[in-house]
Amino acid sequence: MISRYSKFLTFSALLLITTGCRNKTDDYPYHSWSHYNGDKMGSKYSALDQINKQNVKDLAVNWKFVTGDLKDSRRSVIECNPLIVQDRIYLTSPNVSVIALNARNGSEIWRYDPDPGTTIRGTNRGLAYWEENDSSRIFFAKGIFLYCLDASDGRLISSFGVDGKVNLKEGLNRDEDNRGKSTTPGVIFNNLYVLGSTVGEGPGPAAPGYIRAFNVRTGAIEWTFHTIPLPGEPGYETWPAEAWEKAGGANSWGGITMDEARGVIYCGTGSAAYDHWGGDRIGKNLYANCVLALDAATGEKIWHYQVVHHDIWDYDIPCAPNLVQVKKDGKLVDAIAQPTKMGHLFVLDRDTGEPIFPIEEIPVEQSDIPREETWPTQPFPPKSLRYSQQGFFEADITDLTEEATAYVKDLTKNMEFGSIFRPPNRKEALILPQFNGGTDWGGGAYDPLNRMLYINNSNEAEWISMFPASEVEQITQHDLGLRIYQARCSICHGRNQQSGMASAPSFANLLQIAPTRTSDEIKTTLENGKGLMPKFSQLNSVEKEAIISFLNNTGKEIQLDARQIGLTFTNNIPWIATGHHEIKDDRGYPINKRPWGALSAIDLDSGKIDWQVPLGTYVELEALGYDPTGTFNLGGPLVTAGGLVFIGATMDERFRAFDKDTGEMLWEFQLDAGAYATPATFEVDGKQFVIIAAGGGGIPGTPPGDSYYCFAL
Numbered sequence: 001m002i003s004r005y006s007k008f009l010t011f012s013a014l015l016l017i018t019t020g021c022r023n024k025t026d027d028y029p030y031h032s033w034s035h036y037n038g039d040k041m042g043s044k045y046s047a048l049d050q051i052n053k054q055n056v057k058d059l060a061v062n063w064k065f066v067t068g069d070l071k072d073s074r075r076s077v078i079e080c081n082p083l084i085v086q087d088r089i090y091l092t093s094p095n096v097s098v099i100a101l102n103a104r105n106g107s108e109i110w111r112y113d114p115d116p117g118t119t120i121r122g123t124n125r126g127l128a129y130w131e132e133n134d135s136s137r138i139f140f141a142k143g144i145f146l147y148c149l150d151a152s153d154g155r156l157i158s159s160f161g162v163d164g165k166v167n168l169k170e171g172l173n174r175d176e177d178n179r180g181k182s183t184t185p186g187v188i189f190n191n192l193y194v195l196g197s198t199v200g201e202g203p204g205p206a207a208p209g210y211i212r213a214f215n216v217r218t219g220a221i222e223w224t225f226h227t228i229p230l231p232g233e234p235g236y237e238t239w240p241a242e243a244w245e246k247a248g249g250a251n252s253w254g255g256i257t258m259d260e261a262r263g264v265i266y267c268g269t270g271s272a273a274y275d276h277w278g279g280d281r282i283g284k285n286l287y288a289n290c291v292l293a294l295d296a297a298t299g300e301k302i303w304h305y306q307v308v309h310h311d312i313w314d315y316d317i318p319c320a321p322n323l324v325q326v327k328k329d330g331k332l333v334d335a336i337a338q339p340t341k342m343g344h345l346f347v348l349d350r351d352t353g354e355p356i357f358p359i360e361e362i363p364v365e366q367s368d369i370p371r372e373e374t375w376p377t378q379p380f381p382p383k384s385l386r387y388s389q390q391g392f393f394e395a396d397i398t399d400l401t402e403e404a405t406a407y408v409k410d411l412t413k414n415m416e417f418g419s420i421f422r423p424p425n426r427k428e429a430l431i432l433p434q435f436n437g438g439t440d441w442g443g444g445a446y447d448p449l450n451r452m453l454y455i456n457n458s459n460e461a462e463w464i465s466m467f468p469a470s471e472v473e474q475i476t477q478h479d480l481g482l483r484i485y486q487a488r489c490s491i492c493h494g495r496n497q498q499s500g501m502a503s504a505p506s507f508a509n510l511l512q513i514a515p516t517r518t519s520d521e522i523k524t525t526l527e528n529g530k531g532l533m534p535k536f537s538q539l540n541s542v543e544k545e546a547i548i549s550f551l552n553n554t555g556k557e558i559q560l561d562a563r564q565i566g567l568t569f570t571n572n573i574p575w576i577a578t579g580h581h582e583i584k585d586d587r588g589y590p591i592n593k594r595p596w597g598a599l600s601a602i603d604l605d606s607g608k609i610d611w612q613v614p615l616g617t618y619v620e621l622e623a624l625g626y627d628p629t630g631t632f633n634l635g636g637p638l639v640t641a642g643g644l645v646f647i648g649a650t651m652d653e654r655f656r657a658f659d660k661d662t663g664e665m666l667w668e669f670q671l672d673a674g675a676y677a678t679p680a681t682f683e684v685d686g687k688q689f690v691i692i693a694a695g696g697g698g699i700p701g702t703p704p705g706d707s708y709y710c711f712a713l
């Protein structure tokens, strides 16, 4: 079948070859960057080729823009993929001001701060641009509001919503306060701005993650797709009868892509709330963890494909699928490719949602938690499309040094190992891929000329266990203190000799410090924070006493009413996870075998990984003679007709270019803070630029920043 889309693609590919003309409108695809991730298909592909394999070695910083908005150095992070329209760049700062720059030199044209004079942070991955006749608008979300700005001067469009903004909490069928926000921009179809949401996934009340279309002129909700179906809607039968009024989550927080010619939007959804216990939502839980194809004009469902049944891992679909083509039996088939936190790539027919490569339902381990009913099987794509490490067994323990191996063996001797879908149980267990993936919100970059998907992933284990949050429980102060320590403190103080944060005393040190302090001194540290330690003012006196007795290894048996300690939640969730926990070797490196982060090129015609290379390095290990080990990474790639894959994302704070045909690294640049964001490329006055945000801070212990780097030859 030759669809309208593939004709269009062939036509544009032809144009690329036959003309050297550089136009910046949507009529000339892959030359502009006026949508999040480049185009509405989420391609992260550019036809610009001035910067290429031969000359990328000469790429240098052309200008750097400092947002001046780093109000709290512990909480920097810029995840924004900027938009470029004509000669203007639109981007966001760490506290989510929107800023317009001159693309030639980075000089500021205007800025809009939704919360002036405050340090209220938000997560913002980008913006949406809409124009009609001679007016143009920028849509962006910060926290619970969707804002609409005049792109020419950055002023609120007062006729949109209430004085220029729409409260995203409204229209979600829930009264609780834990309702919709938005972090990733949506997509514009005619006069509709289609947007997903971020809702609570914890054990407290959560809103349902409906997908909604807002009128671009008025802000009115034009349609709503119920990701948790209402009575009478298909999928309702995959939940308990009352779930539609109570259950939350199943939200699409990772963005939306669109086939404009078909008039269809595609997105992925996250797990249902609560993330780790589903005893009150027995069933498959459609449309949680689904790839969805919806009619862009009406919100009606065309097809769905569920990639995790009854999720109790937090394996949200973290990014929108790429719109791709696959050559099958000599014919081009329109498809979508969905990367996942599991590191499983799902390639599905764009019209029907049918798998292009066979997907097998494989029996998985079952939960031992009361009232939980794990789904018996999970869908697996062929092995050749599983691009992350899968599961964690003894053979996967690090071989970095003999000491590391011995240390990790000892550290994990009382923990359980298991395959990828091992359910969170009472015993501490190792999970790999962890809950940030695999792939996270960065997603993949698709090259329409060679039908290759470029995708980065992390390989790091975490551990998790479940404990009962029953209303009244016999527990020692010490054991309660242990739970709180595991849930709130171990991320920085670690579990043994070694701490998770360089400047924090290790657990072993804390046990030495605690007896030298009075109870009041420790309480003061918890209430006010100390140095880089944040305050824990939300802990009540029962919890504080418990932590103190835990650190002093004392404590009496107490009758615990869980309501006193903030561990029960109004949804009466009886089992709570200790949290997602980092676990490291004797020197702070991941406990599994290398690579700890990778970049892959996946050939969509054959359904096989063409090349995979480590992504990121630890400088001190390289100095000892190790090859790059790869690091945990956050943010996506960019692929260009110049034959290059650009990517930041790594914990070494570097920005790199790889040869897209071989995976060979051709260029790298040391930034002053981590680029946990996706790069963009554009052309002004005949010159190609590549831009990336370097906000750092996203990963504990890494330096903060608030700049955008713009490179050119």
Ligand code: HEC
Pocket (backbone or CB within 6 Å): 484, 485, 488, 489, 490, 491, 492, 493, 501, 503, 504, 505, 510, 513, 514, 517, 521, 522, 525, 530, 531, 532, 533, 534, 536, 547
């Ligand atoms: C974000 C990282 C972080 C987290 C989370 C954290 N701490 Fe700390 N903690 C630190 C740092 C850094 C220090 C060193 C502070 C200094 O002396 O400047 C510290 C110091 C301490 C000290 C020693 C204070 C002293 O008197 O010298 C105690 C006790 C302590 N933390 C307990 C806790 C407990 C209990 C929790 C969990 C409720 C916790 N910490 C969570 C980072 C953290």
